[in-house]
Amino acid sequence: MIWDAIIIGGGAAGLFCAGIAGQLGKKVLVLDHAPVLGEKIRISGGGRCNFTNLHSAPEHFLSLNPHFVKSPLARYSAKDFINLVREYRIPFHEKHRGQLFCDNSAKDIIQMLLTECQKGDVTVHHPVSVTHISQTQSHWSLETTDGIKKATHLIIATGGLPVPAIGASDFGLQIAKQFEIPTTSVRPALVPLSFTSNEFSAFTSLAGISIEASVQAGQRNQSYGTYRFDEDLLITHKGLSGPAILQASSYWQEGEAIHINWLGKADFDALFSEADKKNVDTILAEALPQRVAQLLTEQLKLTKRNWAEVSKKDREVLRTHLTKAQMKPAGTLGWKKAEVMLGGIDTKALDGKTMMAKNLKNLYFIGECVDITGHLGGHNFQWAWSSAFVCANAIAHLKS
Ligand SMILES: Cc1cc2nc3c(=O)[nH]c(=O)nc-3n(C[C@H](O)[C@H](O)[C@H](O)COP(=O)(O)OP(=O)(O)OC[C@H]3O[C@@H](n4cnc5c(N)ncnc54)[C@H](O)[C@@H]3O)c2cc1C
Structure with a gap:
């Protein structure tokens, strides 16, 4: 079968994007190489996930192209994510300067994302590694440890390099290299x-x-x-x-x-x-x-x-x-102790209305692998949600 979309990476951005696109009627497959999904969410915010910030705004993000973040943030803001968290009756509190944390556990956010995926009839396969990607005239073809997978839209949501012990990889950067999509130099950030x-x-x-x-x-x-x-x-x-x-x-x-x-x-x-x-x-x-x-x-x-x-x-x-x-x-203290990756896919190579690569139809990058890095305090998750929302709506509404 040819899926409407394959999302590589079942973390914050990947699962959120999958849930929305699925609920908008798309047949979505999520592939992740990790045995457990959402590990970064689980360890975030000291186990309570600082899932957004009331004041999340463009000035809280670093990028070589600082204007890029404006449109996705405006289209899906902290307020929108808070409304979703409220719908799920997840108890939360403001800790400090607009930083919102779960009262109980980051697992509440993971469960919410998985439920959103279920509502959208999303298929999730893991642990599965993608070994080769190629593009034909009509679709993407992926060689994986679970066989060949095909899709019209391919979304890269594999995050950044921090904390390799829980599955971080440079997959996004490698794919960018393969398809000649420019990247900015990367380094550990939010790090001692x-x-x-x-x-x-x-x-x-x-x-x-x-x-x-x-x-x-x-x-x-x-x-x-x-x-x-x-x-x-x-x-x-x-x-x-x-x-x-x-x-x-x-x-x-x-x-x-x-x-x-x-x-x-x-x-x-x-x-x-x-x-x-x-x-x-x-x-x-x-x-x-x-x-x-x-x-x-x-x-x-x-x-x-x-x-x-x-x-x-x-x-x-x-x-x-x-x-x-x-x-x-x-x-x-390097990637082991960093919370985020500074730099990534050059946003000048992406369309901010869709997150699609400008030089390659139907290839998208969302979340931390993109050169948008938030300040400490929930802004990095907000970028994951905002970029995922924009992308999900694009694949649901654009003609392929
Ligand atoms: C210790 C720590 C605490 C943090 N706390 C906060 C916080 O409280 N608030 C905040 O806003 N941000 C926080 N962050 C940052 C936040 O976790 C990330 O910015 C966010 O998870 C990025 O979302 P993402 O979906 O892009 O990547 P991730 O959530 O990292 O998801 C990427 C997914 O891709 C998968 N993957 C990677 N490579 C491959 C591959 N080759 N093949 C298949 N799958 C692959 C991974 O297994 C993972 O499931 C924290 C980070 C760390 C390390």
Whole structure:
């Protein structure tokens, strides 16, 4: 038989796309090489899946073509997905800055996607590997470990490279290469940053401490520019993590320093305004955990120094040390620890109304394999839902 659509990848984007297209009357087959479907959804958001963000908007996405995300997001917004979650009576809550999490488990979202697929009479085969893809005049032909499969539309929803242990692969990039569809360079993003032991040795004793800081990265990033994040920073044994660092990692480039304002929202002048009779580290401990305050003042040999005795010059040095600290990461913790892949299929090669490749009829790319990367906080799933929706409607309504 010739399926209306074969979707390779039964993760967030693939299952969502399959359910919609099936319910719009298309005969859809989903193929996934993993023994268990939706593993990334299951582990997401600490097991509770931060499935969207109330404020999901184009400014929360990185891409070499930042306008591309606008139309899919407008056509299927966070509000639309929230309505679906409500229809399924999945309990959820806003945790922080519009981030919506399941009250119970990420499995609620997986079950919802599978039920949507059942409603659309979608066929799902897994674990199945696709070994070769070719195109004839009328259809796509796939050689798989489950035999030859044929379809009019072929949708690639194989995600990105993070967490290879649960089935991540570069399949999307390989298919793009095979069919001469341009890609942008890829790298781990939303990932902890590592440091050389020289630079970091003083901080290792503070592992486990979290600070509300302000982190800026991307000064040399010509593609995405610079961005500042006011969020928690976590000191670990290996380097820096926590939301502020994960966010900054998407903008950081090798060889560049990140800029840290350890005081976060606290104001240096206000903090030290009535400080004359107090020690520098005591004042600083009003804004920072005591051990961090001690380390940062020790580094300038200002611990136990009375503020009144600190020269004007040293006060300025302290101001810079606290509010414009520069640390040069040695690298990231890589694909094993990254939450997303930055880069992917070049959106200039895709039609934003359909997600179809401009140079190849009836071949589509959706989800994380595309060069659209969200900030931390539910935006990456929202991109999976939005791109899947656009694609599903295209294959249901376009003439093949
Ligand atoms: C630890 C972690 C936590 C995260 N938490 C969040 C969060 O809370 N909120 C958020 O918005 N985002 C989060 N993300 C990101 C989010 O999971 C992804 O952006 C999203 O799953 C992408 O959807 P996708 O369908 O494109 O890819 P995936 O959901 O990864 O699905 C891809 C599917 O393709 C299959 N596949 C891969 N290669 C092949 C192949 N060669 N042949 C056949 N099948 C293949 C895989 O088995 C998988 O089922 C998190 C990511 C990680 C790693």
